[in-house]
Amino acid sequence: MVVAPGRIGRTTAAVVVALIGASPVAAAPVSVAPVSIAPLAVTPDAAGPAAGRYIVRLVDVAETETRRIGVERSSPSVRAGERRARQHAVADAAGVGIERSFSLTMNGFTAELSAAQAAALRADPRVADLEPDRISHVQAAPSAEALNLSGYGGVWDRLGGASAAGEGVVIGVLDSGIAPENPSFAGDALSSSPGDEPYRDGDEIVYRKADGGEFRGRCEAGEQFDADDCSQTLVGARAFLDGIDTAELGDADVGEYRSPRDGSGHGSHTAAIAAGRPTTARVAEQSQQIAGVAPAAKIAAYKVCWSGPDPSSTGDDACPSSAIIAGVEQAVADGVNVINYSVGAPPEKGVALSAVDEAFLGASNAGVFVAAAAGNGGPRSGGVSNTAPWVTTVAASVGELDQATVRLSPTQAMPGSSVSVPESGTLSGPLQLAPFIGDGKRAINCAPGSLRPDDTDGAVVVCERRGSDSIEAMADEVARAGGVALVALNVDERPTEVGESAVPTVNLPVRYRTSMKRAAAQGDPVATIERGNTTSMPAPAPGTIRSDSSRGPAQGAAADVLKPDVAAPGTGIFSATANASGERPAAAAMSGTSMAAPHIAGLAALVLGREPRTSPAAIKSALVSTADPAHRPDGD
Incomplete structure (x- = not known):
């Protein structure tokens, strides 16, 4: 399927409304080989x-x-x-x-x-x-209002409310596992009595789906994970160590477990975006009501991604192809309706069809819809992952982000993105450009160890964000040197970010770069960080494609397929994350195409909850033909 580039944009309620009208999508079936x-x-x-x-x-x-x-x-x-x-x-x-x-x-x-x-x-x-046996990686670098799901007349309302949205559908999540205690996965205990809700049949968990078939999964016990951790929401949890050298695997001390328990937080995050139950999440200084796109759908976790022993690096983390294929096989055998795959690697030169692609072809032929992350290799062209035409490849867009303002005077203020400004509302300090209070050029982006504590103490520090710079790492360096806040200044047209940080942080778009640097270099300016957008300047337009979201067209042997297919919110998404057994459940804000793909998986579940026999191709067609056009960073 080829999708016109202009139609790759922010997904709205139209993608579902197109499939929940009076006439079933499958009313006029076609016979094909x-x-x-x-x-x-x-x-x-x-x-x-x-x-x-x-x-x-x-x-x-x-x-x-x-x-x-x-x-x-x-x-x-x-x-x-x-x-x-x-x-x-x-x-x-x-x-x-x-x-x-x-x-x-x-x-x-x-x-x-x-x-x-x-x-x-x-x-x-x-x-x-x-x-x-290749190694792939997770693609991370719920938006109910952005997708017009909630509220009167929204998709949930039309489906009978959030408690019915996605009912009768099972979403299989191939990822890093799941944290079963998180309130996003709350559910009643499984009984042994057959009925409409999931129940135990010996070691299996049985669920009668909306399409008339049965899901039969298992909850595999292992390190810090019990068979009783599954529920009427989490109906399956399995782990696949294929292709993993267990001697090089992380342990519980670094947050990895030889079981379906989530080792990195990535799997819990994506599962909750797709089908998490409504709850309140707190990240940094912000609290939000969150819910998955299909909050009544059931979740089955298939752990295929594992963390290495170095928690400071993702280089030793791995999602082997053999584990992924084993997970796909098992998910199809269990009877899932939808697979979310927020994992990937660019296609290998000369390979038209990888083994993982073929496994997803088998899943599609079995009637399973597959949403896959496009990868985070942008803005260059041709770096897109998961290019097989039978999967729906998802790019990441920017949704509605929480705002904060850097005010330099009553008439000069600059709004940006932030979730870390204290609830008290404001904080102030002398504004300092990082190179002036640190090791010259090395301090431009607040590299670790580059700032001088004697000059940084009590300051609001301006650091430039370029390339793969991590705002979290910048904030760590500002905190180490005694700064009270970070202003992360974009140097290109990438979207602003939000997330947890060691000090209150505001990420400003590139349009403020020149004026901010000029103000910081003159006199002795004082910056006040204000919660919210206290200016008359508009917030960034939602629907902008993230700069690091992988672009098409597909390269090499897959060059005749135009990818990605569609975009969904993938910036500053609040959702569940990992915790050890017995620890308090947690939430985090993450960004990337990993977060975008489960939005599409959840939308597919909404369709299947209403029209259970809709084919994967019909769902994909509705998504790509009803999505809104994308915006440029200037809002056009």
Whole structure:
């Protein structure tokens, strides 16, 4: 599917209203042949494949059965048992031991191979592709009002209220796990009596879905996670360590657990955006009422992303392809309706279809809608992730952000974004440009250790934000040196950010850069930080695409597909985060396409709660054809 660039914009209620009218979307079904693709392998090196861990994909028998879009789930012509038998025959011929078999969404297996075994499999005509087990990463760098969900006449109101929005639908979240105690996931205890609400059947959790089928999941016990942590809201929790060297895995001391418990906060955050229950979240000095897009939908967590031992770096974190595919297989087998995938890596050169792409094709053929993050590689073109045409690839836009004002005089003030100004409303201090009170150029962006405490104590410090600079790290340095507040000054057209910080922080857009630097360099200015926008200047227009949101067009072998498909709020999103067992549940503000994708997953759940047999393609079509156009940073 190709989407006109001008239609990639902020999603509104229209995407759902288009599908909840009087006429069901699937009223006129179409009969088509399910997609069956022979993947294009990477050109082998002259020296042959190296030893390592691989995903081995087999040539499948062509699928000839037809299905009615939006009415019947596709039925694979090759049964899972036959696929497994073929996999074992191929593996035995090469003397290979299968680690995990994939027979539902694709025909393949994972295995640790010697160079000779890899060469033998690559030469076997029954093998379609031999793909090294790749490492992907989470894509983070609820908006009920921005999406017109709440209030009279909003989508929730039209669906019978928030308590009914998404009812009968299960969203599978492939991510870093979940914090079950968070109030966003609050739910009644599971009983053993069959009924309309989820119930236990032995070790399984059963839920009768709106489409007439059953979800059958499990709540796997493990480190700081009990089988009783699931509920009538959280109906499944599993963990997949495929492709992970457990010796290099973080432990509870750094916030990682060998269980479905969330190690980084990312998985809880995305799950609550998609389907969190209404609650109050407090981040820094701000409190907000939050709720997921589909607050009546059920959540099943599939932990495929793991944190390494260094909590200060994401370089040792990993989401292996083998774990991701195992999670997709299990989610489809369990019976989820929607998958959120806020994970990704740019396509590899020469690969038209990765093993993860093929797994999502199998999920789509089974009637499962997949929302996937576009990645945070912007503003350059061509860095978009998750480019398969059967997934809905989501860019990140800027929604309504909390505001604060930096006032220099009764007539000179500059509004920006902030959630950290105290409830008392104001604070003041001498305004200082970082290079003047620190180590010259190194202090421009308040790099760690660059500010002199003797000159910084009590000051409101102006630091320039460029490239990958972290506002949180800037605030840490200002706090270390004794500053009372940070003014983070954008040097390009990127959107402003909000989040927790060690000192009260205001992020100003680039249009104030020159006037702020000029004011700070003259005389002895005093800056007062005021809560809210106390000027007559308008707030940044919502719907602007984030500067770091990955752009299309898709590159390499996937260059004939225009991506991303649609954008959704992905800046300063308040939602759940991680906590250890027994600790107080927490919330955080995060930004990125990781936060945008679950908004789309939640919208898909709203559609399926009302029209349960709507196909993934029909949902995607409604989303991309009814979204608002995006705004430029100047608001046009």
